[in-house]
Amino acid sequence: MSECVKNRREARLPKQARYAVLLSHNFYSRGESFLSTVAAPQRFTALVISPLHIMDKNTLIAVLMGGPGSERKVSLASGAAVVNALQEMGYRAEAVDVEGPDFTLPEGTGLCFNVIHGTFGEDGTLQALLEKKGMPYTGAGVNSSRVAFDKNLAKDKFLAAEVPTPAAEIVDVTNGVRLPKMPVPFVVKPPREGSSVGVHIVLKEEDAMKAMEDAARYGNDILVEQYIAGKELTVGVLDGEALPIVHIAPRSGFYDMSNKYPWMSGGDGSDYYCPADLDEETTRAVQRAAVAAHKALGIEVYSRVDVLLDAQNRPYVLEANTIPGMTETSLLPKAAAAKGIPFGDLCLRIADISVKLRS
Ligand SMILES: Nc1ncnc2c1ncn2[C@@H]1O[C@H](COP(=O)(O)OP(=O)(O)O)[C@@H](O)[C@H]1O
Numbered sequence: 001m002s003e004c005v006k007n008r009r010e011a012r013l014p015k016q017a018r019y020a021v022l023l024s025h026n027f028y029s030r031g032e033s034f035l036s037t038v039a040a041p042q043r044f045t046a047l048v049i050s051p052l053h054i055m056d057k058n059t060l061i062a063v064l065m066g067g068p069g070s071e072r073k074v075s076l077a078s079g080a081a082v083v084n085a086l087q088e089m090g091y092r093a094e095a096v097d098v099e100g101p102d103f104t105l106p107e108g109t110g111l112c113f114n115v116i117h118g119t120f121g122e123d124g125t126l127q128a129l130l131e132k133k134g135m136p137y138t139g140a141g142v143n144s145s146r147v148a149f150d151k152n153l154a155k156d157k158f159l160a161a162e163v164p165t166p167a168a169e170i171v172d173v174t175n176g177v178r179l180p181k182m183p184v185p186f187v188v189k190p191p192r193e194g195s196s197v198g199v200h201i202v203l204k205e206e207d208a209m210k211a212m213e214d215a216a217r218y219g220n221d222i223l224v225e226q227y228i229a230g231k232e233l234t235v236g237v238l239d240g241e242a243l244p245i246v247h248i249a250p251r252s253g254f255y256d257m258s259n260k261y262p263w264m265s266g267g268d269g270s271d272y273y274c275p276a277d278l279d280e281e282t283t284r285a286v287q288r289a290a291v292a293a294h295k296a297l298g299i300e301v302y303s304r305v306d307v308l309l310d311a312q313n314r315p316y317v318l319e320a321n322t323i324p325g326m327t328e329t330s331l332l333p334k335a336a337a338a339k340g341i342p343f344g345d346l347c348l349r350i351a352d353i354s355v356k357l358r359s
């Protein structure tokens with residue numbers, strides 16, 4: 001016996017119903033939300049049935065990868081994985097190695113899937129170029145990309161929206177490098193780099209000046225943040241909802257370049273746990289903080305938010321990455337997989353949401 005219930009919100013299910021089959025476009029992420037809107041959710045199993053994707057199989061997807069920045073190698077790996085996954089699902093995808101603003105898209109491109117990490121691809125520059133061309137693209141838009149990429153601008157947004165984040169000070173070194181007012185321990189960061197480039201954890205006063213001098217090589221507005229000792233977490237946010245949390249445990253030191261990409265630098269690497277082994281309350285607090293950060297920056301489609309968790313289980317948002325790594329073993333895909341979203345589906349889902357937003 002079955003009955004059709006056509007509700008958008010607060011579905012009222014028949015009293016004797018035992019199973020709810022949810023047909024929804026947002027089939028992956030909304031199942032749990034849907035159940036939370038019905039009375040006595042424990043009575044129901046959400047069997048969520050996939051609708052057709054919006055993406056047309058004839059649309060040519062140009063996967064933009066590489067870029068001129070320091071994360072070029074990682075981006076090429078992300079790009080190759082995305083092209084492969086889309087093609088395996090029967091979509092037309094083509095790799096485009098973008099080295100700078102002068103790039104040519106293949107004839108007939110209908111969507112640009114951007115996986116250019118860091119400078120140019122992640123900071124709003126490429127997004128602005130694509131908008132000028134009238135070309136739909138995946139991920140965050142011009143403004144949200146620019147703000148999310150600049151840790152100083154993002155810090156202001158976090159503070160204004162009361163997103164938990166480490167206390168900070170911006171040190172202007174235009175007239176010479178100087179120390180922050182904040183006492184050690186602190187973390188020194190050039191605000192517009194990624195992959196831990198120029199990031200220094202300063203535990204002892206005597207190391208402070210060297211760290212400031214190094215960060216000053218990248219620009220005059222250095223971000224100095226209160227040091228948070230604790231667990232390193234990262235949370236994927238897809239279409240406004242948090243994915244399962246990834247816990248990153250670097251095998252030595254902190255989560256720097258060598259522990260992020262040991263295959264590139266020969267470092268010790270890190271161990272990853274997803275879902276992170278945290279109690280329910282902490283999990284919810286961390287996910288809430290991640291979604292709040294994503295929203296405070298106005299990010300469209302998806303992001304991956306880096307969070308530190310202190311010994312009292314308080315989350316602190318560090319940053320939101322708008323072009324996170326997209327190899328099959330990258331953190332966002334790991335988080336999606338833990339929610340039952342295979343890599344190919346994740347790519348398609350990102351394309352779908354972006355197309356819906358931009359065409
Ligand atoms: N306030 C902080 N306290 C402790 N560790 C930090 C802090 N800020 C950054 N780190 C460490 O440095 C890494 C990189 O910092 P993050 O702000 O995420 O910049 P990015 O990843 O863009 O280089 C973090 O993953 C973390 O290991």
Ligand SMILES: [Mg+2]
Pocket residue numbers: 195196306318319
């Ligand atoms: Mg980070």
